[in-house]
Amino acid sequence: MCLFCKIVDGDIPSKKIYEDDEFLCFEDINRLSKIHILIIPKKHIESFEDILPQTMANMTKTIQTITKKLDINKSGYRLITNIAKDGGQEVKHLHFHLLSGEKLGAMYKK
């Protein structure tokens, strides 16, 4: 079973921020900014390439709920999803990184 499926099942602990029927949001173990959380579908979906448009629409709504809950919807944040080898995806379970809590620098660096 994949790492994030184990987190969904509670077999690996996580610092949970939010969850609903379809999605789970928890702190990234290796924080890159003051707020660095991951939003994942509870169901195993390998990457953004495999998500159905309707599920993505639901995920958008969940992410907007989370950014309001964290009060960063106006101050801002960065959303990233890495896809496959060239995208640098390490965990093969779709996740959006949500980075915030401070002014982030330019990201277009290798």
Ligand code: AMP
């Ligand atoms: P990616 O390179 O987009 O696949 O990112 C995977 C992310 O998962 C990295 O930012 C890791 O720090 C994070 N990560 C790995 N294991 C855990 C874990 N057990 N709990 C929380 N985050 C994790």
